Amino acid sequence: MSKLRVILDTNILISGLLLSSSTSQQVFDQVTTTETLLISEDSYQEISQTLIRKKFDKYLSLETRLQFISSLRNKAILVNIIETINICRDPKDNKFLELAVSGNATHIITGDQDLLELHPFRGISIITPRQFLQFNDEQI
Numbered sequence: 758m759s760k761l762r763v764i765l766d767t768n769i770l771i772s773g774l775l776l777s778s779s780t781s782q783q784v785f786d787q788v789t790t791t792e793t794l795l796i797s798e799d800s801y802q803e804i805s806q807t808l809i810r811k812k813f814d815k816y817l818s819l820e821t822r823l824q825f826i827s828s829l830r831n832k833a834i835l836v837n838i839i840e841t842i843n844i845c846r847d848p849k850d851n852k853f854l855e856l857a858v859s860g861n862a863t864h865i866i867t868g869d870q871d872l873l874e875l876h877p878f879r880g881i882s883i884i885t886p887r888q889f890l891q892f893n894d895e896q897i
Contacts, residue, residue, distance in 0.1 A: 761792040764856055766867040767804050769886060774808075774825050775816050780886040784866055787893065794833040795860040799852040801830065836860035844878075847871040857881045864889065 772781035788794050808822040842854045850872050857865050858879060865872060865883045876883035
């Protein structure tokens with residue numbers, strides 16, 4: 758069976774980093790070990806800029822957050838965006854749809870209702886972390 762090509766939105770990545778036993782962390786671990794994680798320059802910049810904010814100092818050291826950002830770049834495939842998409846109610850979320858289409862993604866994992874309501878989008882599943890874990894359990 759071929760590997761899934763998966764996008765984790767910014768909130769899923771942050772939740773996975775901050776909450777070590779969370780569903781988001783389980784999804785991150787599974788995707789980075791058995792599937793293919795996709796990022797774009799825009800999605801990478803968003804997670805990078807978000808995680809260096811001072812509000813995260815009380816949860817994790819800046820060094821830990823910078824290590825996560827660096828490891829993310831090493832664990833993911835960087836996709837060049839080849840299509841502009843403007844369909845999402847929240848324009849900031851279009852970058853995940855562009856990444857999905859440009860990177861031939863199979864799944865976008867998100868908790869964002871603006872993205873979830875578009876499921877499926879051009880044959881790409883847009884699901885929650887819990888749904889992804891259930892989906893993978895059923896495949897085994």
